[in-house]
Amino acid sequence: LPIAVRIDRLAVGELRLAEPVAGRAMRLGIEGQLAAADDRAGEAGHLRTSIAVLPLDAGGGAVLLDANVDPKGNILEVAASIDEPEGGMVGSLLGLQPRTPLAVRLEGRGPFEAWQGNLAASAGGLGRFSSDVILQWGRELRLSIAGNADIEPKLLPQLAPALTDSLRVETTVRQDRDGAVAVEALRLAGRGLLLTGDGGLSADGDLAFQT
Secondary structure, eight states: OOOOEEEEEEEEEEEEOOOOSSSSOEEEEEEEEEEOGGGGTOOOTOEEEEEEEEEOOOTEEEEEEEEEEEETEEEEEEEEEEEEOTTTTTHHHHOOOOTEEEEEEEEEEGGGGEEEEEEEEEOOEEEEEEEEEEEEEESSEEEEEEEEEOGGGGGGGGGGGGGOOOEEEEEEEEEEETEEEEEEEEEEEETTTTEEEEEOOOOOOOOEEEE
């Protein structure tokens, strides 16, 4: 049966992560709200959420998520961001170099069967990435990405000539109802470089990929 749920305020005063978990010890605060509108208001299943994860240690930064799910109107709206200085919590979790600031933004709005958004990310002087994103829900979940990456050539000296210009990145990832994941038509193109491939992970955990 439909259940009306409303959480006007979600708050975690202090969440401690140990060094083995996060790369360094850190303290986080979490704030937000989660509200599913009452069916009697004519908004069956309508879900709005807003979450902020804030480091309590010195350095600043934030992870923010705002989402609006409207099944009746067939609309999903998302705005998510990561903004943190060097040595931030997400960078530490990802194992980035200690002096690497990180900025990520994902924004989009559209129907569930053809949601469209834009992704932009940068990691200090290591690189930048911007892409169009298409997410489709149906009998399977399909994610398509088409964008450009700028990578510091010193990170991959063997590919330095190809990285002097932007690298074109295109791929589609598909997941069926059994949990199998397929990577279709992966394409990386740069100066003097063209890499194509496909593969996937079966529902049984078997990995296969070819270029």
